Amino acid sequence: MTATWIAMLPHLAHQAAFGALAAAGFGVLFNFGWRTLAWCAVAGALALAVRTVVQQTGGSLEAATFAAAFVTSFTAILALRWLGPACNAVALAGCIPMVPGAFFGQAMLGYMAVAADTTGSSTAQIVAASQAFVRVLSIVGAIGAGLAIPAYLLKSRQF
Amino acid sequence: MTMIQPDPADLEPIHPYSLARISHVALQAGAVLAQSGASVRVVHEGARMVAEGLGVEVLGMRSGYASFEITLARGHHSFTRMIQIGPHGVNHRLDFAVRELLKRASRGDMTPDAIEAELKRLQSDTPRHPPWLVAIATGAACAAFGRLLGSDWLSFGPVLAAASIGQGVRHLLLGRRFNVFVVAAIVGCISAALGGLGARLIGSSTTELAMMASILLLVPGVPSTNAQTDVMDGYPTMGSARAVTVIMIMVFAVTGLWLAEFVLRIHT
Numbered sequence: 001m002t003a004t005w006i007a008m009l010p011h012l013a014h015q016a017a018f019g020a021l022a023a024a025g026f027g028v029l030f031n032f033g034w035r036t037l038a039w040c041a042v043a044g045a046l047a048l049a050v051r052t053v054v055q056q057t058g059g060s061l062e063a064a065t066f067a068a069a070f071v072t073s074f075t076a077i078l079a080l081r082w083l084g085p086a087c088n089a090v091a092l093a094g095c096i097p098m099v100p101g102a103f104f105g106q107a108m109l110g111y112m113a114v115a116a117d118t119t120g121s122s123t124a125q126i127v128a129a130s131q132a133f134v135r136v137l138s139i140v141g142a143i144g145a146g147l148a149i150p151a152y153l154l155k156s157r158q159f
Numbered sequence: 160m161t162m163i164q165p166d167p168a169d170l171e172p173i174h175p176y177s178l179a180r181i182s183h184v185a186l187q188a189g190a191v192l193a194q195s196g197a198s199v200r201v202v203h204e205g206a207r208m209v210a211e212g213l214g215v216e217v218l219g220m221r222s223g224y225a226s227f228e229i230t231l232a233r234g235h236h237s238f239t240r241m242i243q244i245g246p247h248g249v250n251h252r253l254d255f256a257v258r259e260l261l262k263r264a265s266r267g268d269m270t271p272d273a274i275e276a277e278l279k280r281l282q283s284d285t286p287r288h289p290p291w292l293v294a295i296a297t298g299a300a301c302a303a304f305g306r307l308l309g310s311d312w313l314s315f316g317p318v319l320a321a322a323s324i325g326q327g328v329r330h331l332l333l334g335r336r337f338n339v340f341v342v343a344a345i346v347g348c349i350s351a352a353l354g355g356l357g358a359r360l361i362g363s364s365t366t367e368l369a370m371m372a373s374i375l376l377l378v379p380g381v382p383s384t385n386a387q388t389d390v391m392d393g394y395p396t397m398g399s400a401r402a403v404t405v406i407m408i409m410v411f412a413v414t415g416l417w418l419a420e421f422v423l424r425i426h427t
Contacts, residue, residue, distance in 0.1 A: 014306070015307065018303040018304075018306045019303075019307065021299055021300065021302075021303035022303040022307065023300075024296070024300075025297055025298075025299045025300025025301075025303065026296075026297070026300050026380065027251075028292060028293055028296035029249075029293055029296065029300070029326070030196070030249040030250070030251050031250045031251050031252050031253070031287055031288060032251045032252070033251070033252055036251065048307070085255070085258065086251070086255055089254075089255075092380075092381065095380075095384070096380040096381075097300075097303070097304065097307060099378050099380040099383065101304075101371075101375045101377075101378035101409070102308050102371050102372070104378075104409050104413065105371050105374070105409075105412075105416060106371075108410060108413035108417075109413060109416070109417060109420075112413075112417055140384075140387075141387070143384060144383075144384050144386075144388070144391075145387075147384060147388075148387065148388060152391075158198075158200065158201045158204060159201075159204060159205075159208070159258050159261070159262055
């Protein structure tokens with residue numbers, strides 16, 4: 001068991017590091033202040049670490065995404081003392097690297113290819129594109145629910 | 160756009176501010192919050208804080224994607240006014256600076272003029288990261304996305320450069336008030352083409368992933384989660400409008416990607 005966890009560490013560190021970079025990068029785009037940007041990076045690392053661990057232990061991508069968003073939101077609200085009302089925004093920035101833009105692209109490109117197909121043999125492509133689209137909906141839903149549930153349960157203040 | 164109605168409360172000298180004046184300030188505060196990426200609940204709470212701080216009761220508010228409406232009451236008089244909401248964006252520092260202002264306004268020791276002046280000052284003076292830094296940071300985020308999606312190290316540099324250029328182009332075009340969906344298609348095409356071409360020239364084996372990662376700067380992450388929050392908070396109209404906007408932006412971004420694939424002769 002310990003060996004499995006040790007073997008997982010490089011991949012976990014990789015995912016957390018790039019999750020942090022993606023969250024901080026988008027934090028700059030969203031005009032977060034420098035201090036909050038550091039928290040965004042921490043939130044991104046936490047979200048991707050949790051998602052990776054859940055996936056590595058057999059969870060689906062959707063379940064892992066929900067767990068990651070939930071833990072990130074919960075932790076950010078617990079860190080209210082340091083983050084202030086910005087805790088919800090920091091949690092959201094941390095979850096941005098999990099937004100399934102690539103799946104949406106795959107789905108749309110798949111549908112475009114199906115539309116252009118004249119041979120009538122595009123059943124597999126329709127299924128793949130539809131599957132990608134369903135994954136977009138379920139992952140976005142998982143992020144939204146994971147972020148919102150702790151905020152409602154803990155009555156996180158907005159001002 | 161505002162609808163001006165006669166305000167009977169103006170005739171009551173005991174009140175220093177008219178309902179029209181208060182509604183205008185409350186709507187302005189709400190509009191700035193909405194344009195900065197706040198959820199409808201925050202927008203309504205902010206406007207309510209201003210109005211109640213100035214001593215009036217809020218009878219109701221309604222937020223659409225492009226307009227915001229408020230009805231105020233004082234005694235037997237009520238007043239309804241609407242304001243237009245400009246382009247939706249995300250500006251965290253402005254959002255939270257306005258929230259701080261509204262907290263002060265809710266204590267009742269600020270005049271409408273002072274609140275309005277402070278709102279204007281915040282809009283012009285709240286610091287923004289310089290465009291070159293935003294471009295590089297966005298490029299780095301997309302390159303990180305590429306790694307998370309499984310693209311190889313060789314494509315990291317091309318994706319970073321392509322997405323940075325794409326963000327620069329987006330900044331220029333949006334600054335010239337081009338349509339946001341058209342901009343998504345143009346930036347999607349430019350970023351994907353540059354990312355794919357760069358990755359191919361450098362010998363990457365994940366050219367398609369590099370193209371996909373290069374357009375991820377266009378994914379509207381905040382509006383997509385705000386859409387759900389708005390629906391959960393009981394504002395399905397605004398939530399639906401945000402969701403449709405997210406889908407439209409992604410459709411146009413992928414159209415740009417598809418064009419780039421056509422130009423580079425890459426078949427998925």
